[in-house]
Amino acid sequence: MESNQQSSTVRFVQGSAAPVFRGEPESGLTFLCEQCGHVLIDHYLAEDYIAVGIQCFQCKHVSFTPDIELGEIFSARTMTFPDQGGYLIGGTVTKRAGLMIASSAAFNANIEMTTPAEAGIPFELNFKGLDRLVEIYAETTGGDFAAQRKIVERSPAKFRHDLTFAWAIGILRDRLAANVLDVRDADTCSALIYISTFGSIYGRWKRHPRFNLIARGFAKPKSFLHTAGLFTTAFIMYQNASIVGLALEDRYGEPNPDLYVRGVQGSRTYLEVKAPQALQTIGEADPPGMVESAVKQIVDRSKAQINRNRVGGLVLFATGFRKNLANDMARFSHNALVRVGRQRTSLAAIMSISLADTKLTIPAGRNGMIEMDFRLGGVANPHFAGDNPFKFEA
Structure with a gap:
């Protein structure tokens, strides 16, 4: 049973012992499974992975990256994924510099809050x-x-x-x-x-x-x-x-x-x-x-x-x-x-x-x-x- 279930957050399933993502440029940081410590993302930058869940290959626990900072904006290059279901990743995906990966729910909620309305107040x-x-x-x-x-x-x-x-x-x-x-x-x-x-x-x-x-x-x-x-x-x-x-x-x-x-x-x-x-x-x-x-x-x-x-x-x-x-x-x-x-x-x-x-x-x-x-x-x-x-x- 997951202690941190977020049913509206996209989940990637780690299909092997290799990290699911490897970031560019090399940061030297890692995102680890919060339960067993297995590496889920190599060269991790928190601002590039928004409200994304990853199921660990070793212990099957789902760890979630943080949501975007309140009021922050997304990159011009943001890839979103539907919030239901899982995506099996058998190897390691190289994430290019400047690309953000986000839950659709997190992305849409952010756009709703940070985009100005068309008209002011009469x-x-x-x-x-x-x-x-x-x-x-x-x-x-x-x-x-x-x-x-x-x-x-x-x-x-x-x-x-x-x-x-x-x-x-x-x-x-x-x-x-x-x-x-x-x-x-x-x-x-x-x-x-x-x-x-x-x-x-x-x-x-x-x-x-x-x-x-x-x-x-x-x-x-x-x-x-x-x-x-x-x-x-x-x-x-x-x-x-x-x-x-x-x-x-x-x-x-x-x-x-x-x-x-x-x-x-x-x-x-x-x-x-x-x-x-x-x-x-x-x-x-x-x-x-x-x-x-x-x-x-x-x-x-x-x-x-x-x-x-x-x-x-x-x-x-x-x-x-x-x-x-x-x-x-x-x-x-x-x-x-x-x-x-x-x-x-x-x-x-x-x-x-x-x-x-x-x-x-x-x-x-x-x-x-x-x-x-x-x-x-x-x-x-x-x-x-x-x-x-x-x-x-x-």
């Missing part, structure tokens, strides 16, 4: 609707909204980028009280973008196991737009058929990239999201050189997150409505790669997430989603060391 653009968003904000982030509002009220312009959500709610409450909601007003437009983006992110990502932990960034000073950019980038990449992982800080206080994708050889490619103030302005023009200077500064300061140990790309997140902003970001990103691309061979690309149109539409009756469309663009580094995972249309 809301009423009135006092009741704003109050509901404040409740969600407090529950999700743990932020003390009342205390943040008091700080913002002392100097709205000064704390706009420090406590962005509280600033946006205050602006919209003031406009509703005056019965004036004009999207041609820069502050009104920005506030609508910020709260609508927050609502969309909450609706799409709330079921993700790592959402609440990462969403705390919405309430941290100067972190709202960075956090919004992180989730928005991940959603757009899912729309473009890329499975994206939400990264957790490896070591407290040390810089770590925000997102990652798993490659076919088991490697990870990381993404670092930046949301400088220069990309959040509303209007026809910015002071000369502001956007170019911001892009240059971001590239020069990104070595702590993107380097030889963590190869990947940069993402510029923009909520600003400004003529030619997307084109300017692409042009300045290209210039930056011309300047440093040969030295930064670990930097695969500089991407941009920006609003597609220069207008904002409030639904009739102020009930529903604010209509916005974030688009992905980018410039690949031709000097990237290796096969560049990011491709963009010319």
Whole structure:
């Protein structure tokens, strides 16, 4: 009688004394029968075998590999097996690097939890609707909204980028009280973008196991737009058929990239999201050189997150409505790669997430989603060391 029965987990039957699997590359580790110690997997890496049961040739006990870490993503190359029945393996199967073997149940449950929903939450653009968003904000982030509002009220312009959500709610409450909601007003437009983006992110990502932990960034000073950019980038990449992982800080206080994708050889490619103030302005023009200077500064300061140990790309997140902003970001990103691309061979690309149109539409009756469309663009580094995972249309 098995002490660790998991009837929904795939079982391989070891048909000889040889290990069922031999992993690549050689890890020197083994996965043993938990009852008799017989070798079931040679050169074992736990992340490559997810919720898989193997029946031992010697003692017939079934040992199970661990399930995937909560919130982790599967490799682009994952082989799943039905969860009922057994598969007799007479020799040893060589498992190639980057390939994951998983129970169908474990794989499907993970996809259900980590894939974002298509739509965010609709809301009423009135006092009741704003109050509901404040409740969600407090529950999700743990932020003390009342205390943040008091700080913002002392100097709205000064704390706009420090406590962005509280600033946006205050602006919209003031406009509703005056019965004036004009999207041609820069502050009104920005506030609508910020709260609508927050609502969309909450609706799409709330079921993700790592959402609440990462969403705390919405309430941290100067972190709202960075956090919004992180989730928005991940959603757009899912729309473009890329499975994206939400990264957790490896070591407290040390810089770590925000997102990652798993490659076919088991490697990870990381993404670092930046949301400088220069990309959040509303209007026809910015002071000369502001956007170019911001892009240059971001590239020069990104070595702590993107380097030889963590190869990947940069993402510029923009909520600003400004003529030619997307084109300017692409042009300045290209210039930056011309300047440093040969030295930064670990930097695969500089991407941009920006609003597609220069207008904002409030639904009739102020009930529903604010209509916005974030688009992905980018410039690949031709000097990237290796096969560049990011491709963009010319």
